[in-house]
Amino acid sequence: MRIWIKFAKQDLMCYLSHLDLMRTWQRAIRRAALPLVYSQGFNPHPKIAFASALPVGVASTAEYADISFAKGIGAAEMEKLQDALPAGLPVLCWRPVPEGIPPLMSLVRAAAWSVPLPDDVQQIEARVEELLGAASLPVRRQGKKGEKTVDLRPALLRLAVDRPGRRLTMLLLAGADGGAKPREVLELLALPGDGLQRDEILLAAGAYLQAPMAVLLKGKEVSFNAEKDYYQLRQ
Amino acid sequence: MSSYQAYFREKILPRVQKPARYLGNEINAVAKAHEQCSMKVALAFPDLYEIGMSHLGLKILYHIINAVPHWAAERVFMPGSDLEEIMHKEGFPLCSLETVTPLSQFDIVGFTLQYELSYATILRMLKLAGIPLWAFERSEKDPFVAAGGPGAFNPEPLAPFFDFVLLGDAEEAFPEVLRLLEETKALSRRRRLELLSGIRGVYVPAFYREERDEAGVYLGTKPVAPHYPARVKRAVVASLDKAPYPTAFIVPYSDIVHDRMVLELFRGCTRGCRFCQAGVIYRPVRERKKETLLALARKMVRATGYEEMALSSLSTGDYSAITELVNELGVELAKEGVSLSLPSLRLDSFSGELAREVQRLRKSGLTFAPEAGTQRLRDVINKNITEEDLLAAVREAFAAGWTSVKLYFMLGLPTETDEDLHGIAALAGRVMQAYKEAGGRGRPRVTVSVSVFVPKPHTPFQWHGQLPKGEILRRQRLLRQALRLPGVHFQWHGAEMSLLEAALSRGGRELAPVLVRAAELGCKLDSWDDYFRFDLWQQAFAEHGLDLAACAEKSFAESAPLPWDHLDAGVSKKYLLREYRRALRGEVTPDCREGCLGCGMALLLAEEEDKGACTRADLD
Numbered sequence: 001m002r003i004w005i006k007f008a009k010q011d012l013m014c015y016l017s018h019l020d021l022m023r024t025w026q027r028a029i030r031r032a033a034l035p036l037v038y039s040q041g042f043n044p045h046p047k048i049a050f051a052s053a054l055p056v057g058v059a060s061t062a063e064y065a066d067i068s069f070a071k072g073i074g075a076a077e078m079e080k081l082q083d084a085l086p087a088g089l090p091v092l093c094w095r096p097v098p099e100g101i102p103p104l105m106s107l108v109r110a111a112a113w114s115v116p117l118p119d120d121v122q123q124i125e126a127r128v129e130e131l132l133g134a135a136s137l138p139v140r141r142q143g144k145k146g147e148k149t150v151d152l153r154p155a156l157l158r159l160a161v162d163r164p165g166r167r168l169t170m171l172l173l174a175g176a177d178g179g180a181k182p183r184e185v186l187e188l189l190a191l192p193g194d195g196l197q198r199d200e201i202l203l204a205a206g207a208y209l210q211a212p213m214a215v216l217l218k219g220k221e222v223s224f225n226a227e228k229d230y231y232q233l234r235q
Numbered sequence: 236m237s238s239y240q241a242y243f244r245e246k247i248l249p250r251v252q253k254p255a256r257y258l259g260n261e262i263n264a265v266a267k268a269h270e271q272c273s274m275k276v277a278l279a280f281p282d283l284y285e286i287g288m289s290h291l292g293l294k295i296l297y298h299i300i301n302a303v304p305h306w307a308a309e310r311v312f313m314p315g316s317d318l319e320e321i322m323h324k325e326g327f328p329l330c331s332l333e334t335v336t337p338l339s340q341f342d343i344v345g346f347t348l349q350y351e352l353s354y355a356t357i358l359r360m361l362k363l364a365g366i367p368l369w370a371f372e373r374s375e376k377d378p379f380v381a382a383g384g385p386g387a388f389n390p391e392p393l394a395p396f397f398d399f400v401l402l403g404d405a406e407e408a409f410p411e412v413l414r415l416l417e418e419t420k421a422l423s424r425r426r427r428l429e430l431l432s433g434i435r436g437v438y439v440p441a442f443y444r445e446e447r448d449e450a451g452v453y454l455g456t457k458p459v460a461p462h463y464p465a466r467v468k469r470a471v472v473a474s475l476d477k478a479p480y481p482t483a484f485i486v487p488y489s490d491i492v493h494d495r496m497v498l499e500l501f502r503g504c505t506r507g508c509r510f511c512q513a514g515v516i517y518r519p520v521r522e523r524k525k526e527t528l529l530a531l532a533r534k535m536v537r538a539t540g541y542e543e544m545a546l547s548s549l550s551t552g553d554y555s556a557i558t559e560l561v562n563e564l565g566v567e568l569a570k571e572g573v574s575l576s577l578p579s580l581r582l583d584s585f586s587g588e589l590a591r592e593v594q595r596l597r598k599s600g601l602t603f604a605p606e607a608g609t610q611r612l613r614d615v616i617n618k619n620i621t622e623e624d625l626l627a628a629v630r631e632a633f634a635a636g637w638t639s640v641k642l643y644f645m646l647g648l649p650t651e652t653d654e655d656l657h658g659i660a661a662l663a664g665r666v667m668q669a670y671k672e673a674g675g676r677g678r679p680r681v682t683v684s685v686s687v688f689v690p691k692p693h694t695p696f697q698w699h700g701q702l703p704k705g706e707i708l709r710r711q712r713l714l715r716q717a718l719r720l721p722g723v724h725f726q727w728h729g730a731e732m733s734l735l736e737a738a739l740s741r742g743g744r745e746l747a748p749v750l751v752r753a754a755e756l757g758c759k760l761d762s763w764d765d766y767f768r769f770d771l772w773q774q775a776f777a778e779h780g781l782d783l784a785a786c787a788e789k790s791f792a793e794s795a796p797l798p799w800d801h802l803d804a805g806v807s808k809k810y811l812l813r814e815y816r817r818a819l820r821g822e823v824t825p826d827c828r829e830g831c832l833g834c835g836m837a838l839l840l841a842e843e844e845d846k847g848a849c850t851r852a853d854l855d
Contacts, residue, residue, distance in 0.1 A: 015254040027540030
């Protein structure tokens, strides 16, 4: 039975690398005595994947695991799994995946991020306006074949200051090609980025961007609305 | 949360590389409120987290101490250089992982002495902790700084830094130490050490001094008062089967060197290889019952969720029910998706059946340790395996589907000649040949790994000096030439690291100020190529009027007192000398399971009731 699990990565757990997180989940699942499905081949490995790697030191309220179990999974099993996971990795919700859905990782298109702001937000608001008004935002990026220049502007789907919450929220296209890294944007805003966190991951669903669990919800669609919010439910 | 914990987590952790090694809240880690604990022990491993967390002894003690509700054991490792620098700059002391408590607030800080190249790191850690280095400088409020592990059988280069040293198995002796210290908190430090020295296995260095004649010739290390034992006897656990063993291993987040469950089948070895210190200091052989092991294994899988289990012992294939155990364990673990690995298999116990069983379970390379290239030299070191044993085992392995084999050898063994080195190359060639005979396709990968022999205390080769550096380098060059064979990969160990190991391994207390100086100069983590600074070590030796090379190369006269003579591992000096002489004559000594050889272990055991397998004492 294949399921997607939404979980948070908070407190000290933000220091786990992607590989550390993988090991931690695999071992938690074995401690919980839940049977995994293994890949066939010379060196079988369990079918566990995460939607998208998170930089070390960054917390998240919306991480996703895509796991295939060798038996049916219900609330009791999920409780056992939660008990086996270290504190700081709480399961938020989970949903069975129907046949035919491609690997979660391959569907990821964008992510929502936020970071707390210092007291003086006015200056940052001005800078945000500047960035949004720019035709292009070239930055230098260290690639495998040396340094290259990439344009961040097309990847900047949304950038806004949440005044009452005193946070900067960002919606950025993901992926090495055409995507933007949250720290690159923060650098353009001259913000240190302490307390950066990921708030949501968005998948491609037709012409829309949708949160993973919404993709699995039949009859409801979530669409991205650049004017209003990151995404909204559409009946 | 203590103020140290809050500062460390909020101000320091976000700035360090590999923060996952400093979190201290791994699955199965134990953090207790110190106000509710009467004894707090910091278990210190003088190397980085990745190395220290791979060590079984630390896990055993952690489990035993934390099983007592009002005792707390926490871990501490050497921090990475970036963190060390931050700690220096901000005056943040070395703290335990679990509760971020400064080491100076523990009752005991216990270091394990696993290898000589970690000794300078111990001093760096004490400095970072703000604990006085020399035992005599410590006051009533300072923790007891202790040591154990194989290095405890000659801790003399470090002896002045330790309040006490525990010789031998710690499962029973260490809790006894804790109980005593717990009950005697009202007494003076000196009085408590006095009482500790009465516990079997406990050595208090301050109660012994090196005696020398007018010319400065060493006469031995003797007790300062007649009521201390002339020789400190090793602690021995009678029944390993009944001894506590951890199943809830701490499960690290980040990758460590040996990231797996470890099942210790037995302790001790009867083979009697003459270079091997472990073969002496862990006698006699004590096995866990197969049923005990299976039960432990089941619990371990549930408690850790690990994907791999290693069977560990000095010579795993010698376990009396090895094939049945591997069969039954293999089947059970396979159901859980857990693989089984068997390091340290001996050639002669690598039967076809076992080979097939192991092959079913894992696909990685196989390692064998012939140790020397000719039969003559293997007879000298009493490695009782023949070339035919090796080739037969290798053929079995190739026939069972292996394509990669690693062979371990030592360079610089007593009596070694160039012919023995050419023998290594010839053997590697015949292993390649065996692959073709076994019908292997293509070419196998044969790795020849050659370390430099380091003479160790309490072995028949303890009198023998190490080769000079120039000669080690010449022999390594010779091997590199001889091993230019297609498909053969040659790995060798640095001559300079081996020299330092040799200098420290058989040294006395004269080396203590050298260690202090080396740590001051910046030496630490010396087993890492990135950190090892031979020039600084030479300087530290020279500043104290000593020559590092001479210390490594020195041979002891058979009649001379040795710096570790006052520490009794159980095997008599007389027996070791007999073995040394037999070695030089090329005479082999059989496995002592075929008949007691009178090594002296039986005498040590006979002093206490019901101790172990050695029952006869026919020492001549």
